[in-house]
Amino acid sequence: MAKPDVDEGRLKELFKEALVEVLEERRDLMRAFIEEALEDIALARAIEEGEGTPEVSRDEVFRIFEPTE
Numbered sequence: 001m002a003k004p005d006v007d008e009g010r011l012k013e014l015f016k017e018a019l020v021e022v023l024e025e026r027r028d029l030m031r032a033f034i035e036e037a038l039e040d041i042a043l044a045r046a047i048e049e050g051e052g053t054p055e056v057s058r059d060e061v062f063r064i065f066e067p068t069e
Helices: 008-025 027-050 058-065
Strands: none
Touching (some): 008 027
């Protein structure tokens, strides 16, 4: 199978153009991607912080989230 002759500079330019187009036209996808990344970072930090605290029961955790009257 013959390898096509590729101009790496042109390929790089086309890739940049495509990326810019996606960023401009699909901001919703980028926003969702960034939100997911931030949530993952926050969760990882919360887990790390929680590793140094005493353990509590599952019931205690859910009791915290119950609405108070």
